[in-house]
Amino acid sequence: MARRIFVGDVQGCRVELERLLEAVRFDPAADRLEPVGDLVNRGPDSAGTLRLARSLDAGGVLGNHDVHLLRVSRGRRTLRSGDTFGDVLDAPDRDDLLRWLADRPFFRDLGGDVWLVHAGLDPRWERPADVLADCDPFAPCEAGEFAIRVRYCTAEGERPKHDDPPPGAPFAPWFEHWRGRRVPTIVFGHWALRGLVHEPGLRGLDTGCVWGGRLTAWIAEEDRLVHVPAERAYAAFGD
Ligand SMILES: [Mn+2]
Numbered sequence: 001m002a003r004r005i006f007v008g009d010v011q012g013c014r015v016e017l018e019r020l021l022e023a024v025r026f027d028p029a030a031d032r033l034e035p036v037g038d039l040v041n042r043g044p045d046s047a048g049t050l051r052l053a054r055s056l057d058a059g060g061v062l063g064n065h066d067v068h069l070l071r072v073s074r075g076r077r078t079l080r081s082g083d084t085f086g087d088v089l090d091a092p093d094r095d096d097l098l099r100w101l102a103d104r105p106f107f108r109d110l111g112g113d114v115w116l117v118h119a120g121l122d123p124r125w126e127r128p129a130d131v132l133a134d135c136d137p138f139a140p141c142e143a144g145e146f147a148i149r150v151r152y153c154t155a156e157g158e159r160p161k162h163d164d165p166p167p168g169a170p171f172a173p174w175f176e177h178w179r180g181r182r183v184p185t186i187v188f189g190h191w192a193l194r195g196l197v198h199e200p201g202l203r204g205l206d207t208g209c210v211w212g213g214r215l216t217a218w219i220a221e222e223d224r225l226v227h228v229p230a231e232r233a234y235a236a237f238g239d
Helices: 014-023 046-055 064-073 094-102 128-132 142-149 174-178
Strands: 004-007 032-035 107-109 114-117 185-188 197-199 202-204 214-219 224-229
Touching: 004 114, 014 046, 014 214, 014 224, 046 094, 064 094, 064 142, 107 128, 114 128, 128 142, 174 185, 174 202
Parallel strands: 004 032, 114 185, 185 202
Antiparallel strands: 004 214, 107 114, 197 202, 214 224
16 A cells, blocks of 8 residues: 655655664655755755655655755855755755755645644644645745744744744644644654644644754554664754
């Protein structure tokens, strides 16, 4: 049976992604790989990660680090300390890799029973697919920024100035506002500090591989989580 295999924030950890694909016995002919975004940055092999995902015809969505890379590639943002995606910018196949990455959307509805977004959804959005459909990764887009960055928000979708230390009421983790709604299971990443979220209707898969944690997959058809440990910590903890 064809499986949808979601994988948390890879952030250039190509070796761990390869090990995770082995651990789930990934079958390229049948299975579909759906990364939660942030394929690149902070880790050791952003270019190799993009090549691997592209070679598998992965789906996936954009994360904040992916969008940062795309904007840097066009000179719309500058490199920041800690950025490690210079290997992509200097790669002989740079244009192919960047074009493939830029083709990722901010949101995917995967068969009606599973939604995929990098960080989270504004509780006011009834139809996230419509709200996010026209967002361009190269241009500022308010809804897109929310989808790739939110951790805490209010019921009205207002974000705090800082996520750390955690803001008090009326701010809450974005998904607290979704509880009780009849919506598909939402798969997301972006919140390594919180770690695995495994609750009815929620699968948060950022388990901090690049910080020395582990890389996590969720196989939708089997409702099964699979983890592989990071070889080492590739960066000091941050965002
Ligand atoms: Mn992120």
